[in-house]
Amino acid sequence: MSRDLHIRAATPEDLDWIHELRHRVYAQELGQHTPRPEERLYDALDGDNVYLVAARGPVRIGFVSLTPPWLGRYGLDKYLTRDELPLLGEGGLFEVRILTVEPRWRGTAVAPLLMYAALRWVSSRGGRTVVAMGRTELLDMYLAVGLRPLGRAVRSGALTFEVLRGEVAELTQVAATRYRSVLERFGSEVDWQLDMEWAPGPDGCEHGGASFTAIGTDFRTLHRRHEVIAADVLDAWFPPAPGVAAALMEDPAWSARTSPPTGAEGLLSEVAKARALPVETLVAGAGSSDLIFRAFGRWLTPQSRVLLLDPGYGEYAHVTERVIGCRVDRFRLHREEGWRIDFARLASAVGAGRYDLVVVVNPNNPTGRHASAAELRTLIAAAPAGTRWWIDEAYLGYVDLAESLAPLAAVDPRVVVCTSLSKMYALSGVRAAFLVAEPATAALLRRWTPPWAVSLPAQLAAVAALRDPVHYRSCWLRTHTLRRQLAADLARASDTAEVEEGVANFLTITLPTGGPSAARLVRECRRHDVYLRDLSPLSPQYEGRTVRVAVRDVAENARIVAAYGTALEALRPGSLSRQSAVSPGDVAVGHAR
Numbered sequence: 146m147s148r149d150l151h152i153r154a155a156t157p158e159d160l161d162w163i164h165e166l167r168h169r170v171y172a173q174e175l176g177q178h179t180p181r182p183e184e185r186l187y188d189a190l191d192g193d194n195v196y197l198v199a200a201r202g203p204v205r206i207g208f209v210s211l212t213p214p215w216l217g218r219y220g221l222d223k224y225l226t227r228d229e230l231p232l233l234g235e236g237g238l239f240e241v242r243i244l245t246v247e248p249r250w251r252g253t254a255v256a257p258l259l260m261y262a263a264l265r266w267v268s269s270r271g272g273r274t275v276v277a278m279g280r281t282e283l284l285d286m287y288l289a290v291g292l293r294p295l296g297r298a299v300r301s302g303a304l305t306f307e308v309l310r311g312e313v314a315e316l317t318q319v320a321a322t323r324y325r326s327v328l329e330r331f332g333s334e335v336d337w338q339l340d341m342e343w344a345p346g347p348d349g350c351e352h353g354g355a356s357f358t359a360i361g362t363d364f365r366t367l368h369r370r371h372e373v374i375a376a377d378v379l380d381a382w383f384p385p386a387p388g389v390a391a392a393l394m395e396d397p398a399w400s401a402r403t404s405p406p407t408g409a410e411g412l413l414s415e416v417a418k419a420r421a422l423p424v425e426t427l428v429a430g431a432g433s434s435d436l437i438f439r440a441f442g443r444w445l446t447p448q449s450r451v452l453l454l455d456p457g458y459g460e461y462a463h464v465t466e467r468v469i470g471c472r473v474d475r476f477r478l479h480r481e482e483g484w485r486i487d488f489a490r491l492a493s494a495v496g497a498g499r500y501d502l503v504v505v506v507n508p509n510n511p512t513g514r515h516a517s518a519a520e521l522r523t524l525i526a527a528a529p530a531g532t533r534w535w536i537d538e539a540y541l542g543y544v545d546l547a548e549s550l551a552p553l554a555a556v557d558p559r560v561v562v563c564t565s566l567s568k569m570y571a572l573s574g575v576r577a578a579f580l581v582a583e584p585a586t587a588a589l590l591r592r593w594t595p596p597w598a599v600s601l602p603a604q605l606a607a608v609a610a611l612r613d614p615v616h617y618r619s620c621w622l623r624t625h626t627l628r629r630q631l632a633a634d635l636a637r638a639s640d641t642a643e644v645e646e647g648v649a650n651f652l653t654i655t656l657p658t659g660g661p662s663a664a665r666l667v668r669e670c671r672r673h674d675v676y677l678r679d680l681s682p683l684s685p686q687y688e689g690r691t692v693r694v695a696v697r698d699v700a701e702n703a704r705i706v707a708a709y710g711t712a713l714e715a716l717r718p719g720s721l722s723r724q725s726a727v728s729p730g731d732v733a734v735g736h737a738r
Contacts, residue, residue, distance in 0.1 A: 150255075151336035152262045155196035155208065161185070162205050163196055170245055176303035190220055194242070197262050197339070199255050207246035209259040211266060214238050215688045221276065221308065224299045232295070232310060236455065236475055237273035237685050257324075258331065260290060262339060264316055269341035269664065271684040272313050278306035291319035314467055317345055340664035352459070353378040356676035374704050376695040377667075377676040379510065379540075379651055381571035382627065383620040383698075385606065386613035389572070392605040405601035408591065412604045416579050419611040420546075425584045426555040428591055429599050432576040433539060433565040437464055440561065440580070441502075443593055444533070445469050449501040452476055452494065454486070456684035458510045458537065465502075474500075477686065480655075484512035484645075488520055498529035506537040508544060511680050511693050513647015518548045525553070525560060536562045540649040542569035542621050554581040561586065568650070570610040570617060575603035624650050624696055631694070631702045638710040653680065654709075656690045661716040663692045669712035675705055 155163065168186035171177040178186060193216050199207040212219050219233055219240045227234050241263045246255050267275055278299055279287040287309055288294075297308040320328060321344075332343045346352070356375035360367065384390070393400070406412075409429035417424040430436035437460060445451065447470040453461050455475035465471040476494055478484045486505075495503055508515040525534055536550050541564070554562040562581040567573040577599055582590065599607075610617070632652050636644045641657040656663060663679040670677055678693040694705060 149202045149336070150199065150258075150334070151201075151338050152197060152199055152258060153338035154340075155198045159196065159198050159205060159208070160191075163198075163208055164191075166208070166245055166247065167243065171302075177301050179302075188220065189223075190216070190218070195266070197259060197266060199246075199259055199262075205247075206250045207244075207255045207259055209244045209263050210242040211263055212240035212242060213270060213272075213688070214685050219276070221278065221299075224278075224301070225297065225308070230295070230297060230308065232274070232276055235274060236477055237271065239267040239270070239272040239275050239685075241267070241275050241277040254327075254331065256286075257290075257327075258335065261320060261328070264313065264320065265341050265343070265345075266339060268313050268317060268345065268682065270681050270689045271687065275311050275313065275316070277309045277311075279309050281305045281307055289323075291316045321345075340662050340668070353678050355671075359671070359674065359676065372674050374675045374697060374701050374708075376697055376701075376705055377678040377693075378573070379568050379649075379695050380573040381568060381620070381650065382624070382696055382701070383571055385571040386610050386616040388609035388613050389606045392609040393602055397602075400601045400605060403601055405597055405599065405604050407596045408594070409599045409604055412577070412599065412607050413579065415608045415611045419614070420549070420551055420581075422551060422555055422581060423584070426581050426587050428580050428582065428587050428594065430578045430580070430594075431599050431603065432567055433537065433563050433578045434460055435576070435598065436563055436578055436580050437461070438468070439593060440535075440590055441465065441469060443590065445471050445502065447471060450474070450499050452500045452503045454478060454505060454509060456484075456509075456511055456680065456686050457504070458506050459683050461504050461506075478509075478512060478514075480686065484509070484514045486514075486516050486520075488516075488524055492524055492527060495524075495528050495532060498531060500532050502533045502535060503528075504535045504537070506539070508540045508647065508649045510540065510649070511651070511653065511678075511683060513645070513649050513651060513653070515544050515548075515648045518550055521550060522553060525557075528559070530559065532559065534560045536560065537565075538562055539565040539568050542617065543624060543649040551581040554583070556583055558583045558586060566607050566610065569621070570607070571620075572603070572606055572610060575600065575606045577603045577607040627699070627702060628652060628696045631696060631705065634702070634706040635694070635709060638706060639713055642713075650696045651693050652696070654692050654694060655687070656692075658688075658690070660690070661713075662689050663687070664689070665716055666709075666712055667692055669715055670708045673704070673708035673711065675708035677705075677709075 164185040164187055168181060168184050172180045172186055190212055195211040197209050198205055214237060220242050221230065221233060221240060232238060244256060244259055277292060284307055292309040292311040295308045295310050299306045299308060337343050354377065356373050356377050359373045360369040412429055413424050413427045416427055428436065430439065441464050445465065449471045451465045451471045451473045453473060453475055455477050462473065466473050476491055478486065538549055541549055549562065550560060551562045554560040564579055566577040628646055628650065632644045632646050635654060641660065643655040644652060646652045656666060663681050667677050667679045680687045680691045680693050681689045697705065
């Protein structure tokens with residue numbers, strides 16, 4: 146098989162063939178449906194679902210259909226009620242349907258490749274679970290890739306189907322292990338024309354920072370840092386306080402070769418003074434991710450129940466679901482509610498006492514919305530005593546440090562506050578953070594902290610930063626001005642996309658339904674060395690249409706706006722529609738339905 150086999154999203158020109166092949170297979174060959182005079186087979190989801198197509202050169206040879214959750218309905222609704230199959234009401238559920246291959250190509254790799262393409266498409270849109278109907282005669286094929294029967298059989302015409310379920314993370318793991326050699330071979334042989342990468346990242350977590358690949362991760366072409374706009378990560382646009390540079394430059398050879406204070410004692414003392422907190426309530430870490438992995442790994446087990454905001458920072462889902470294997474639920478935020486937390490609904494969700502841990506990022510990344518300290522205090526006070534709260538305040542400086550729940554965390558054993566010094570203090574490169582917990586909890590976590598966890602340059606830089614609050618307050622205020630201007634300029638570039646600001650050092654752009662996907666916009670902007678963040682893998686709530694843009698300085702913001710405008714022009718119908726006109730999804734091999 147060579148690169149003349151390609152996998153792509155369907156175009157309008159593919160639809161007549163899809164409907165004709167469906168009729169030929171499911172009406173004439175298999176007897177699922179009554180033959181029609183027009184010899185075309187349609188259903189109620191056509192026009193809204195997504196089709197992925199396999200073709201060899203100009204000859205189409207198979208397709209699969211995907212139904213995303215934002216449609217609010219599935220093909221299975223024709224056969225089972227939501228009471229009979231509650232899974233259909235869960236968030237993040239995608240339906241894979243109608244895997245169909247031309248007769249002469251059955252028994253080849255076409256069907257597995259289309260199944261893999263469907264998995265990658267679902268994963269790239271934040272999908273967590275897939276549901277499918279598999280013909281009973283082909284059940285072994287579906288079991289082999291990790292799908293599991295739900296004990297529900299569906300009869301349709303002459304065919305019987307089993308209802309199947311799979312968790313996206315588990316299906317991805319099966320593909321990466323059981324079929325690794327096959328995927329590696331096809332990865333170099335198939336012309337992959339979809340808008341996501343062929344393979345997931347090595348740790349399964351979607352991070353920002355692709356911009357560094359353009360600069361050069363081997364550090365041999367660091368001059369590229371002056372050419373690449375890294376708006377895909379939320380590093381500060383401003384420099385650290387002058388004292389930081391002075392501390393790092395005073396004797397860099399000494400700070401590079403010298404072991405730091407073992408437990409970052411000086412840094413914790415400085416945090417205690419700057420935030421008026423008892424030093425015994427503090428734990429230092431090499432960035433917030435270090436603290437998340439360390440604390441969650443100590444507190445949680447696969448039996449733990451965790452509640453996360455959705456959309457929310459992807460590291461939390463990665464650690465709880467994929468690293469520890471917790472049972473994780475999502476508290477869905479809604480665009481029509483301005484992405485704000487509905488506190489009555491959240492109180493109801495937490496009130497039953499099901500959760501061992503609730504995570505709140507505040508201000509939230511990636512929505513940029515902030516919940517007041519007063520509202521959170523009221524919520525936590527009424528919550529069950531057995532529920533721990535992890536409050537991530539990485540971006541709180543952009544609101545007001547007086548809004549911190551750190552004073553509550555210092556005395557309430559149910560509350561922990563995590564604060565990264567990376568984003569607010571322009572220290573992303575040196576990695577420094579701290580958390581606040583009541584003394585017994587903090588002491589336990591300090592015992593589980595390896596010595597010298599925070600490097601000497603990081604400790605020096607963080608202490609110097611905390612000693613200059615005036616510098617940072619002015620930078621945070623200036624960020625709001627830059628963000629508002631960037632938002633206005635981006636809004637002028639398109640009258641169909643929606644720009645949403647939030648309160649921190651970033652904003653989001655949501656592209657119109659039927660327009661280019663976020664992934665294609667991001668890819669097009671990279672042609673101009675402008676890197677934005679596709680939020681699609683974080684949550685189905687974004688429907689594959691939203692990008693996040695970090696606020697940069699005036700000159701770099703201007704380049705962002707210019708690249709965005711140029712990308713939209715390049716992706717206008719005529720160029721885009723030929724590639725992926727049917728953007729959100731539908732998927733059979735004379736097989737699945």
